[in-house]
Amino acid sequence: MDIGWEEYGWERLAxxxxxxxxxxxxxxxxxVLGDRAVLLYDTGASLRxxxxxxxxxxxxxxxxxxxxxxxxxxxxxVLGTAAFAGVEVYGAVGMxxxxxxxxxxxxxxxxxxxxxxxxxxxxAADVLVAPQHVVSGEWTLDLGGRQVLLAxxxxxxxxxxxxxxxxxxxxxxxxxxxxxxxxxPQAGPDAVPSQWPAALDRLLALGGEDACYVPGHGAxxxxxxxxxxxxxLARRIEVP
Numbered sequence: 001m002d003i004g005w006e007e008y009g010w011e012r013l014a015x016x017x018x019x020x021x022x023x024x025x026x027x028x029x030x031x032v033l034g035d036r037a038v039l040l041y042d043t044g045a046s047l048r049x050x051x052x053x054x055x056x057x058x059x060x061x062x063x064x065x066x067x068x069x070x071x072x073x074x075x076x077x078v079l080g081t082a083a084f085a086g087v088e089v090y091g092a093v094g095m096x097x098x099x100x101x102x103x104x105x106x107x108x109x110x111x112x113x114x115x116x117x118x119x120x121x122x123x124a125a126d127v128l129v130a131p132q133h134v135v136s137g138e139w140t141l142d143l144g145g146r147q148v149l150l151a152x153x154x155x156x157x158x159x160x161x162x163x164x165x166x167x168x169x170x171x172x173x174x175x176x177x178x179x180x181x182x183x184x185p186q187a188g189p190d191a192v193p194s195q196w197p198a199a200l201d202r203l204l205a206l207g208g209e210d211a212c213y214v215p216g217h218g219a220x221x222x223x224x225x226x227x228x229x230x231x232x233l234a235r236r237i238e239v240p
Contacts, residue, residue, distance in 0.1 A: 003033075003060045008145060010060070011220075014168045019214055020056075022049060025076040025114065025215045026182050030174045032166055034143020037106065041164050041174045042216075043080035045111065046120045047127070051081020067141060071148055071176025071216060072158040073098055075111040075190070080158035089110075090139065091131030092152040092160035099130035101109040135162055140164055150207055154178070155192035156199030157185065163203060171211040178203060179226055181218025185233060193237045200230035 005012040009022045016033035022044055030041035038061055043050045057065050070091045078099070081089060091099075099107075103160050108125035112118050133139070139150040147167070154161030157177040164174040177186065178199055187193055207213060209223045 006216075008056050008060055010056075013172050013212055014129065014166065014170065017166050017168070019094050019174070019220075020053075021218075022076075027076040027213055028174070028216055028218075029053060030164065030214060031060075032146070032148055032164075033061055034144065034146040035161070036144025037066040037141075038063050039069060039141065039143060039148065039164075040065045040068065040084070040222040041069050042071050042176075043068060043084065045076040045079050045116060045123050046119040047080060047083050048120065050083030053080060054083050062127070067143070069162060069164055069175070070095065071163070072154075072161050073103060073107070073190075074158065074177070075114070075116070075121070075124075075200070077216070079107065079111065079116075079121070081125065081126070081129040082127040088121070088133060089129055089131045090133045090135060090150055090162070092154060092162040093134040093136040093164075095160040096130045096132070098160065099128055104128045148237045149206075151202070153199050153206065154195070154204050156196035158190045159192060161199060162207065162216065165206055171207050172214065173203065173207040173211050174214045175203060175216060175226075177216035179213060179215040179229060181215045181221050182205070185229060193233070194239060197230050197234040197237075197239055200226060200233070202229070 005018045010018045014095040019030045111121040135152045149165040166172040
């Protein structure tokens with residue numbers, strides 16, 4: 001199941017599991033291969049990035065992406081979804097109605113404010129894809145020869161934080177922006193700071209001490225890093 005990750009600018013994390021740090025906003029996308037299905041975690045900041053990820057995934061695996069899990073409803077993680085036709089899309093409960101409503105205009109405006117071209121932002125927002133499947137607790141996906149777990153551990157960084165656990169000899173946990181390594185954790189208007197430390201407690205319970213934790217932005221970290229970030233967030237907002 002191993003493929004030439006590095007040839008395409010991806011980082012191998014485990015057998016059949018890799019991630020890429022996208023240029024611009026340094027957002028992470030993850031790819032998990034099963035015998036029957038291919039899961040992508042997040043889709044980039046534009047249709048152009050989504051199309052590039054689609055082409056890379058097909059070139060690396062010889063197959064199409066069949067499932068997408070969206071970590072949270074911020075532009076740099078979701079605006080590429082419409083580049084993938086016929087996929088099953090998963091998100092935290094409530095994200096479906098959010099992305100079908102006024103949030104698409106907020107995402108467009110935020111993308112432009114953060115430096116995405118106005119035309120690209122408008123194009124992606126116009127065809128924004130909402131999840132067909134919503135996760136309120138945990139959801140096991142069978143990719144064929146491999147099961148992965150989607151877990152709604154938020155709110156925290158946003159009101160709709162979905163993480164991905166890939167079991168193995170060393171578990172891999174895709175954290176979305178609940179964890180950031182390349183900068184301080186960012187709390188926008190939809191963040192729930194008072195519940196963010198508890199979300200990280202749930203994340204650590206899910207992955208355990210020996211897991212590989214993949215932040216939404218930055219280098220792969222360990223449980224000690226996640227715990228230190230959790231404690232710093234708790235100190236700032238004065239929660240236990």
